[in-house]
Amino acid sequence: MAAEPAARGGSPRRPVSPEAPPCWAAARALLPGAREELRLEFGAPVGRSAALLLRRAADLLYGAGGARGPPPGLLRLSEAACDRAWERLNAAAWRAVDREWRRAFSFGCLFRALGLCRAGAASPEALRACDLGLLLGAPVLDGVLLRLAGVLQRHLPGPGAAPPPAPKKVRRGPPPPAVEPAAAVPRLRRPSLERFRDRFLAPGKPLVLQGLVDHWPCMSKWSVDYIRQVAGSRTVPVELGSRYTDQEWSQTLMTVEEFISRYIENENQVGYLAQHQLFDQIPELKQDIGVPDYCSLGKMDEDEITVNAWFGPAGTISPLHHDPQQNFLVQVMGQKYLRLYSPQHSEKLYPHEGHLLHNTSQVDVEEPDLARFPAFEEAPFQDCILSPSEVLFIPAKHWHYVRALETSFSISFWWA
Ligand SMILES: O=C(O)CCC(=O)C(=O)O
Known part of the structure; x- marks a missing residue:
């Protein structure tokens, strides 16, 4: 049997169930092979309870239930972690927000995005969770949110048959002053x-x-x-x-x-x-x-x-x-x-x-x-x-x- 491809810089990826929907298989494969490689230890500013929520979410993902689709409970835990980090992100001027909270927010968004892949399928909400992490969090796991956003975007259903294009109005403002x-x-x-x-x-x-x-x-x-x-x-x-x-x-x-x-x-x-x-x-x-x-x-x-x-x-x-x-x-x-x-x-x-x-x-x-x-x-x-x-x-x-x-x-x- 061919060896599992190694996750970037880490141990071999955990096998995903052959019956897993393709989006889930591709998304789940972005996580490191071993749970410890997530490095869910945070500096002092991140309270114990937020870190605990993230660790419990990770336990679910790395448990037997995580192979075929988002395990039950993942969404609830990740949303609670995101809410805690979100409060801290908004409590101070942007520059004063501790980077550890931004890391915690990124992990919350990552787990939330995975939790939002209902029945293992991509959804606009999951992509939005990735984008929030990209915009407001700190990079984690070698740009995993960017890669997950790419996977979700590829698996999102297209807009469907487009209506015939309406004639476009060209909007123009008042003319500019004459340039001498x-x-x-x-x-x-x-x-x-x-x-x-x-x-x-x-x-x-x-x-x-x-x-x-x-x-x-x-x-x-x-x-x-x-x-x-x-x-x-x-x-x-x-x-x-x-x-x-x-x-x-x-x-x-x-x-x-x-x-x-x-x-x-x-x-x-x-x-x-x-x-x-x-x-x-x-x-x-x-x-x-x-x-x-x-x-x-x-x-x-x-x-x-x-x-x-x-x-x-x-x-x-x-x-x-x-x-x-x-x-x-x-x-x-x-x-x-x-x-x-x-x-x-x-x-x-x-x-x-x-x-x-x-x-x-x-x-x-x-x-x-x-x-x-x-x-x-x-x-x-x-x-x-x-x-x-x-x-x-x-x-x-x-x-x-x-x-x-x-x-x-x-x-x-x-x-x-
Ligand atoms: O294009 C604009 O509206 C602003 C561009 C600008 O201020 C800048 O690039 O510094």
Whole structure:
């Protein structure tokens, strides 16, 4: 008999019953062969009772009942463990949450996702449990949640026969301000690394780069329908409201499918999928992008670069703000209007006082209240309309304001 394949870096996998449904067999096989390899010991902050719930859930999974499908009791125990960890995750500012609680939450989500495979089949709830663990937990067992999400996604029933596509309305916001040639951000086609470094990176001057990312598969492949097809069932954080400085702005979790039907295809509401984990969470999307070559001018390794996704309808606005790192903003779908101000004019831009929004201006760039912010009018700026396949270099600390003119997907690379 052929030997059982070894679980990553561990002992051989525990055999799954031959009658186990294929999804359960594939999901259960992601766990290490021996229960001890789960390492369900937690540091002091995680109370005894949460750890005990997780250990009892593991006992069920590794008992005889775990071979053919989720053992009875697994869901109840894992939900109780998740609830305890969830309370701790929400009790303090994100940075203050102990990593051990995030590990405990990941295990809770892992066991809960398995418990939600009713009769051994994948379910949207199980995939959601994985996504919550990926978004809020700490990585465990060599990225097991990512691998489990992949298995569940493959085994989820498809959406069924699709209704004939409705004629799509192209939603467009108000036209952008006219870009005056003298103030336009310059455009260059694949300048040499040296030219880019000496003329733009070193002096901190914005530039639109062309010809850099045209070959990335996302440029020809991605559309709203494609994103729906690849990522529709995944749960992601979404910002509600047209800008984060508005009183009524909030954040919530929903599936990409819900986001598209509520905010991309609905004329009246604005929601923004602005996410720094999207590409780690959904490797199918990551496969379609690269990293701009010019990032090699920085000191960071590729895996240290922060890659953000910005997917939203016409009218999403990122208020005037600055970030500490260099930025390549790659436009994949739709057009965006961008306005940039040099950090030397910060005083004329009236940054918010206080720590939280100190990098954000109080001024509404396209409708400034000049009675309150009179110097704003004197601040010189550069602007541009960024189109698909173009890349805007935003130097570190440069103020930038962004408005989507139509349904848009951009990717920013923060590097140093
Ligand atoms: O595209 C956007 O809305 C915002 C982009 C941005 O602010 C950034 O990449 O830093």
